[in-house]
Amino acid sequence: MPTLVSADKMVTVKLRNYIGNTNELDIKIEGDYFSLDPTLQLQEGVNYTLSLKKGELYLKQEKGKKQKINGGLILVPQEYDTNHVVFINDRPYLGAMEFIVDEANSIRPINQLPLEDYLKGVVPFEVFSSWGLETLKAQTLAARTYAVSKMDQLMDDTVSYQVYGGYEWDVNTTKAVEETKGEVITHNNKLVETFYSASNGGITENNANVWGGQPLNYFPIKDDPFDPTHPWEYSLHETQIEYEDIDFNNPNWWENSKEKETDITNTIKSWLNRNGYPGEIKILTIPKFQLKGDQLASGRSVSGSISVTFMRRILEGLILFEQVQLDDVNLNRIRPMIGGTIFKSYLIDSLELENEVYTMKGRGYGHGVGMSQWGAHFMGEQGKDYKEIISFYYPGTTIMNISAGTLQQLK
Template identity: 75%
Template sequence: MRYITLLFTTIFCIILPATISAEHMVTVKLVNYIGNTDELTIEVKGEFFSLDPTLHIEEGVKYTLQLKKGELYLKQEGKKKQNLHGSFVLIPNTYDRNHVIYVNERPYLGALEFVMEEKNNIRPINQLPLEDYLKGVVPFEVFSSWGLETLKAQTLAARTYAVSKLGEVINDTISYQVYGGYEWDKNTTEAVEETEGEVITFNNRLIETFYSASNGGKTENNANVWGGTAMKYFPIKDDPYDPTHPWKFSMHQNQIDYSTIDFTNPNWWDNTIEEDEEISISIKNWLNRNGYPGKIKILDIPQFELNGDKLASGRSVTGSITITFMRQLLEGLILFEQVSLQNVNLNRIRPMIGGTLFKSYLIDSLELQDSVYTMKGRGFGHGVGMSQWGAHFMGEKGRTYKEIIRFYYPGTTIMDISSKTLKLEY
C-alpha cells in the first residue's frame, strides 16, 4: 500500500501542473458507495495506463473486476478474463477533467488502485489533488443551494480537516468526510476555487474544525463532548443565528403485551410486532452489537430517565434506561433477558434509540404520561464549532465567510497553505 501511494505521488509529480505539489495529494479509500464486494464494474474516459505493460484499458469499454480465491481478475465481455497477479492500478496519461474512471458508474478523477481487502473484498483507493478532492466533498456535506459565503465557510472547515490528514489513507464516509468523487456542483466548486489554499489556524496550528447541523441556539465546548483539553476556540455561548430546530419523539413503555401472544400459533414470533417499530429496530441492532446475538423482540422499557446536573450549555450528560426483551437462539428456544444502563453518559443511550430521533443532548424535557415517554429538545448533533444552519442564516444576513468563521471559531486565523508553513498535526 505504502509503495503504491509513493508511486502515485511520483507519477502525479510528473503529469500534474507545477502548481500542484505532492504534499497536497489526498488518498481516499472508496467505501461509502462501494460497500463490501468481490465484483466491480470499471470504465474509463480518456487514456489511462497501468503498471502492467501487457494490459491495455480501452476507453468506453466496460470491464468487470472480480476477486476469486484471493486473486484479482479483469474481464471484458467476449474476451478471456485476465489474472492481474496482485493489485490493479489505473493512472491517467494527463490529469484533467477529460480523464475519468467510472467505478460502478460513479465517476472519479485522478489515479485508482484496486486492492484485495480482508481476502473477500475489492477496495478501490483514489488519489487526487486536495482542491479537487474538496470539490467532491463540500456538496455532500452541505446544501449546495445555500449562499456562496456559507459554502466558503464549509469549504474552509473541510479543507482544514483534509490538510490535517495529508499523508494518511482516509475513506469517503462520515468517519472522515463524505466524498462523492467527480460529482461536483457549480456553486460548491466556486466556493472551493475562490478560497483555494485557505485553512483555519490557532497559534499557527490547524484547528479541529468540528461542526454539526444545528446547535439548538447554544454552542458547546469540545471537552464536554469528547473529554480532553478544552479548546479556547470552542466556547459555550448563545448562537442567535441557529434556528434551534426543536424536536421531540415518543416511546411506549410497553412495546409488546406479553399476555396477548398466542404461543399456539406457529407464526407467533413473526406476528408479534412492537409498538414503536423504528425505535425497536434500533434497540435490537444495538443489542446485537453488544453481546446479544439472535432474533429479538422488545417487550418493555420500564425505565428511561435523565440523571444529574446539566452542563453550562444546558445539555444533559447522564441518564438511565432498562430494556426487557425476548431473544430467540434456536427454533423454539426463547430467552427472557434484561439490559439496564444506570447513570451512564447519554452517548451510550442515544445510539440505542437512534440519532435521527434523539437528535441532541440539548434536552428541554423528558416526561412519562399514560405509559408513554416523550422527550423534547433542540438542535441536531453535538453543537461544537460551526452550526451549518447557523452559518446558512449568517450568510443570508449578509455576513462573509470570514465573519462566519470568526463567530464559530473565535480567536482563529485564516491562513493560506500555499504561502505559509504550518504544523499539520492537531
C-alpha cells in the same frame, strides 16, 4: 508548526461509502489511462468487471476473456484533467485509481487526486449546495482544514473522515472551493480542529464536554443567535408488545408479534446484537427511561438510565426472556440505542412519561461543537461573509493560505 503543504498536494482516499465490502466491481474509463502492467490496456468506453476470487484479482471485458491481475491494478491518467475519468459502479472519479485486496477480503479502490479537486467532491456532500456562497466558503474552509490535518493518514470517503462523492461536483460548491483556494483555519500557526454539526440548538458546546481532553478556547460555550434551534421530539411506548396478548399456540406467533415504534426498536435490537445478545429479538417493554438531571454549562444533559426487557430466539423453539439495564450512565451510551437521527442531541428540554408513553423534546442536531451548518446558512442570509462566519464559530482563529507552500495570513 503544522506540516506545511501546497494546495496542489495529493490526497489519497479509500473508497468504502458507496461500494461497501464486495468481491466484484464494474469499471469503465473515459480518456487514456495506463497501467503498471504492460500486458493490460483498458479501452475507453468499454465495460469491465473486476472480480476477486481466492485472493486474486481478475479483469473481464464484456464478452471477453478473464485476465488475472498480477500485483494489483493501478490506473493512471495520461493527463490529469476532467476528460480523464474512472467510473466505479457508474460513479465517476478523477485522478489515479488503485484496486487492492483489503483486510475484509474485498476489492478496495484507492483514489489519488489533488487536494482542491478532492474538496470539490466533499463539500456538496457535507452541506446543501443551494445555500449561499459565503456559507459554502465557510464549509469549504472547515473541510480543507480537516483534510490538510489528516494528510498523513489514509482517509476514507465515509463520515469517519469526510463524505467524498468523487467527480459528482456542483457548480456552487466548486466556485466556493476555487475562490478560497488554499485557505485554512489556524490558531497560533497551527491547524485547528474544525468540528461542526448540523445545528447546535442555539448554544455552542466545548470540545472537552463531548470528547474529553484539553478544552480548546476557540470552542467556547456561548449563545448562537443565528442557529434556528431545530426543535425535535419523539415518543416511545413503555409497552411495545403486550405479553399477555401473545397467542403461543399460533405457530406464527413470533412473526405476528410486532413492536409499536419499529423505527426505534429496530435500532435497539441492533444495539443488543452488537452488545452480546445475538439472535432474533422482540422488544417487550421499556420499564425505565429517565434523565438523571445533571447538565453541562451549555444546558446539555449528561446522564440517564434505561432498561429494556425482550425475548431472544437463538434456536428454533428456544426463547430467552432477558433484560438489559443501564443505570446512571453517560447519555452517549443511551443515544445509540435510540438512534442519532431520532435522539438528535443532548440539548434536552424534557423527558416525560404520561399514559405509558415516553416523550423526549430537545433542540439541535449533533454535538454542537464548532460551526453550526444551519447557523452558518442564516449568517450568510443576513449578509455575513465567510470570514465573519469562521470568526463567530471559531473565535480567536486566523485564516491562512497554504497555496505557496507556506502559511500566509490573510488580511
